[in-house]
Every structure is written in structure tokens, then in C-alpha cells.
Amino acid sequence: MAPVELQSLNSFGRRRSRADSQSEIDGVPLATLVERYGSPLYVTSEQRLRANIRRIRQAFTARYAKVIHGWSYKTNYNGAVCSILHQEGSWAEVVSRFEYEKARALGVPGEHIIFNGPNKQRPILERATAEGALIHVDHADELALIESIGEERRKRVPVTLRLNFETGYSESWSRFGFNLESGAARAAINQVKTSAHLRMNGLHCHIGTFILDPRAYAAAVTTLCTLAEEIEADGTRLSYLDIGGGLPSGNALQGIYLPPEQATPAIEEYAEAICSAFLAGTSYRLERGEQRPTLIFESGRAVIDDAQSLITSVVGRKETADGRPAAILDAGLNALFTALWYDHPVKLASPARGQPRDTVLYGPLCMNIDVLRHSVQLPPLAVGDLLLIAPVGAYNTTQSMQFIEYRPAVVLIHGDREVSLIRAAEDLEIVCAPERLPAHLAQTAAASVARVVPLRMTGG
Numbered sequence: 101m102a103p104v105e106l107q108s109l110n111s112f113g114r115r116r117s118r119a120d121s122q123s124e125i126d127g128v129p130l131a132t133l134v135e136r137y138g139s140p141l142y143v144t145s146e147q148r149l150r151a152n153i154r155r156i157r158q159a160f161t162a163r164y165a166k167v168i169h170g171w172s173y174k175t176n177y178n179g180a181v182c183s184i185l186h187q188e189g190s191w192a193e194v195v196s197r198f199e200y201e202k203a204r205a206l207g208v209p210g211e212h213i214i215f216n217g218p219n220k221q222r223p224i225l226e227r228a229t230a231e232g233a234l235i236h237v238d239h240a241d242e243l244a245l246i247e248s249i250g251e252e253r254r255k256r257v258p259v260t261l262r263l264n265f266e267t268g269y270s271e272s273w274s275r276f277g278f279n280l281e282s283g284a285a286r287a288a289i290n291q292v293k294t295s296a297h298l299r300m301n302g303l304h305c306h307i308g309t310f311i312l313d314p315r316a317y318a319a320a321v322t323t324l325c326t327l328a329e330e331i332e333a334d335g336t337r338l339s340y341l342d343i344g345g346g347l348p349s350g351n352a353l354q355g356i357y358l359p360p361e362q363a364t365p366a367i368e369e370y371a372e373a374i375c376s377a378f379l380a381g382t383s384y385r386l387e388r389g390e391q392r393p394t395l396i397f398e399s400g401r402a403v404i405d406d407a408q409s410l411i412t413s414v415v416g417r418k419e420t421a422d423g424r425p426a427a428i429l430d431a432g433l434n435a436l437f438t439a440l441w442y443d444h445p446v447k448l449a450s451p452a453r454g455q456p457r458d459t460v461l462y463g464p465l466c467m468n469i470d471v472l473r474h475s476v477q478l479p480p481l482a483v484g485d486l487l488l489i490a491p492v493g494a495y496n497t498t499q500s501m502q503f504i505e506y507r508p509a510v511v512l513i514h515g516d517r518e519v520s521l522i523r524a525a526e527d528l529e530i531v532c533a534p535e536r537l538p539a540h541l542a543q544t545a546a547a548s549v550a551r552v553v554p555l556r557m558t559g560g
């Protein structure tokens with residue numbers, strides 16, 4: 101590992117970085133995109149997205165053939181993005197009724213939906229169990245609810261238990277699923293095994309996100325396999341083990357001062373850690389003359405993050421109280437929520453006009469925390485300059501807020517420099533469509549504005 105470059109830290113301990121310039125994406129000029137679709141604008145590269153999922157899937161299937169990728173909807177559930185990944189063979193990994201309904205509406209069959217999340221209520225559970233979705237149980241009340249659905253239907257509902265435990269290499273996420281160390285996981289397994297209306301189908305864990313150490317996965321997989329062997333001692337057979345998501349992207353996490361290329365292991369190193377632990381941990385099946393179970397993984401950010409960029413424009417300039425240049429942009433935390441924990445790389449769409457200086461990038465919101473970068477090396481900016489922020493594909497469009505500003509459009513570049521709108525920019529009609537004005541307010545609203553006495557101008 102290279103030594104940490106201390107001179108790259110400013111007095112706030114935040115990463116300073118130098119911006120390069122980039123004027124097009126997949127051969128399409130940024131200026132043309134903004135002319136046609138406005139600014140700010142999210143730009144998605146179909147070519148990059150397909151290359152990413154192929155590389156990631158190949159890293160796994162080269163080591164073990166029976167691997168399924170579940171596309172994590174919450175990471176980016178734009179219909180075009182999901183459809184590309186389903187075309188590539190990914191199943192849907194959903195965590196809510198909305199996401200389940202969206203996957204079905206996009207044509208994903210129930211049997212290809214992995215249903216996670218802590219809030220699955222009876223109506224959607226009834227639908228998902230009837231449609232053969234893989235139900236991943238989060239807690240004991242949910243397990244009881246599924247059992248009562250099975251009882252009503254006089255059948256055994258297959259269930260997978262989500263587990264949480266220490267890996268020794270990652271921060272423990274204990275709020276989702278059944279805890280292994282406390283005994284809650286074994287109690288739930290026992291409940292499933294002794295119920296006439298439930299059947300053990302698999303085991304699941306999702307140990308965290310942006311996991312920087314492949315050994316965390318090796319440990320998690322070994323834990324799942326050991327437990328699977330224990331569960332199967334009485335003749336029970338699990339159809340799969342699901343090791344969740346959490347693979348990192350090439351983004352720059354705040355607080356990690358190495359550049360992403362140095363801080364982040366390659367996808368192949370994760371696939372190697374996961375598959376070799378899996379092959380070792382499931383060899384007990386071969387000794388019995390049986391096949392290994394299926395391996396499922398649910399990668400989100402590693403698949404989409406670098407396939408989407410955000411174009412934003414400079415709307416004004418300022419100087420901070422301590423004399424540094426600052427720019428006000430038309431996109432802020434409303435469009436780039438993950439700026440709270442990433443130092444997203446920023447590029448200029450046009451060639452630099454002067455020497456880079458330590459610059460602050462403000463968003464458009466009337467909120468003090470609306471800062472996209474606290475410190476980034478940028479040449480002097482002018483009103484109308486376009487900046488390209490990337491990677492932004494993971495957790496930004498889905499977490500973007502309709503707060504103060506309209507949310508931007510999302511386009512897809514595909515084929516030979518073709519561009520398609522895949523989400524329209526919001527306007528007054530779209531934002532206000534769900535509102536209802538009660539009758540006693542509808543007629544008077546306009547009239548009462550007219551009745552307000554105009555302010556008397558005094559002085560002079």
C-alpha cells in the first residue's frame with residue numbers, strides 16, 4: 101500500500117482533489133445533453149452498466165456455476181436500469197411493497213423476486229407467497245404472520261431467514277434479521293422446522309455496505325455454511341445461501357484518504373473470497389453424493405455507481421468568509437444525497453481557464469448543510485460552466501428529494517450515441533398532482549390574494 105499523502109488533506113481533514121475535464125459521455129457532448137434535457141441532469145451509460153454486471157457475474161460464475169445475482173432495487177430502481185439488468189439475467193431484490201409491485205410491473209416473475217426488508221405486511225406477503233417469491237424473514241412477528249398465511253392455505257410456505265452476526269472484519273449490522281450469537285437465529289430455525297406451515301428454504305445475510313475487506317465475506321460465508329450443515333443434519337435441504345450485497349464501487353468515501361483505486365480491492369478478489377469459502381463450506385454436500393446449493397448475491401452499488409453521472413451548472417459565484425472561491429450549483433443534496441458521505445470526483449466540462457484553487461461547491465437549497473464538496477481543487481469557474489460529478493449511480497436518484505427544487509431528468513445513452521429520456525424532469529404539474537384542495541379553499545384561494553391590501557410605500 102502507498103503511504104497516505106498528507107499534503108492532500110486540507111485543514112479540515114477533508115480530501116482535496118484535482119479536477120480534470122471531460123466534455124462528453126459515450127461520445128455525446130455534455131453541452132448537447134443539457135441543451136436538450138436541461139440542467140441538472142443524470143446521465144446513465146447502458147454500455148457501462150452492461151459491462152459492469154457482466155464482469156461482476158463472470159467473476160462469480162468462473163468460480164462457481166450456480167450463482168444468481170439479485171438486483172438491489174433500492175440502489176437505483178429506474179425502470180430502464182432494472183430492465184437492462186433483468187435482460188442480463190439478474191433477478192429482483194426488493195425491500196418493500198412498492199419495490200415488489202414495481203418488479204412485478206416490469207415483468208419479473210414472482211419466483212425471481214427476493215423479498216427482503218423489515219416492513220412486509222399481510223396483503224403483500226399473501227401476494228408474494230402466492231407468486232412464489234423468495235421470502236427473507238426479518239423478525240419473529242413476520243415469521244408468525246407468514247406461518248398464519250400458511251395455516252390459512254393449509255400448506256408449508258418456504259422461508260429464508262435473514263441472519264446477523266460478527267464477521268470480525270466489518271462493523272456489525274445487528275438491526276436486520278435474527279442474531280446468531282444471542283440464540284435468536286437458532287430459535288427461529290427451530291420454529292420453522294417444527295411448524296406444519298413453514299419450510300426452511302435458505303439462509304441470508306447482508307453484512308453491510310461498501311465493505312472494504314474481502315475477508316469479511318469469507319467469514320460470513322463460512323458462518324452461513326456451518327449453520328446450513330447443522331440445519332441439514334436432520335434431512336432438511338436448503339436450496340440456496342444468499343450473501344447479500346455490499347461490494348464497494350470506485351467512489352471516494354469520506355474519511356478514507358487513499359484514492360479509491362488503492363483503497364478498494366477488485367471485484368475478483370471478493371468473488372474469490374466468497375466462492376472459495378462457499379466451495380469449502382458446502383463440500384459436505386458432495387460427501388453425501390449431493391449437489392451444492394445455489395449461491396445468491398445482491399450487489400447494488402458495485403453494479404450501477406459508475407454507470408451514472410450528474411451534470412450540474414454554475415449559477416453564481418461567491419467567496420467564503422475565509423477567502424476561498426465558492427460556486428453555487430443548480431444541484432445539491434436534493435439530487436446528490438450521498439454527498440453526505442462521499443467526496444464525489446468533480447470534473448469540468450470545459451478546459452481550465454486558470455490555476456486550480458481550493459473551492460467550495462454549494463447546492464441550490466436554502467439550507468446550510470447543502471454543500472456538495474467542502475474542498476475541491478478547481479480552476480476559476482464562471483456562471484454557466486458545466487460540472488460533471490461521477491460516480492453517482494448508487495442511491496442518488498432513489499434518495500433524491502423533492503424539496504425546494506424540481507427533481508432533474510434522467511437520460512440513458514445507448515447504441516451509437518443515442519439518448520433516451522428514462523425519467524422526465526419534474527414540473528409544477530408533476531409535483532402537485534397528488535395534492536387535493538378542499539372545496540372551501542379552492543374558490544377562495546385566488547380571490548383572497550386579490551383582497552390583500554397592497555403595502556403602503558412610505559418615505560422616499
Ligand SMILES: *Cc1c(COP(=O)(O)O)cnc(C)c1O
Nearest residue numbers: 172306309345346398399400401
Ligand atoms: C441495500 C441492500 C443490498 C445492496 O447493497 P449494496 O451495498 O448496494 O451492494 C443488498 N441486499 C440487501 C438486503 C440490502 O438491503
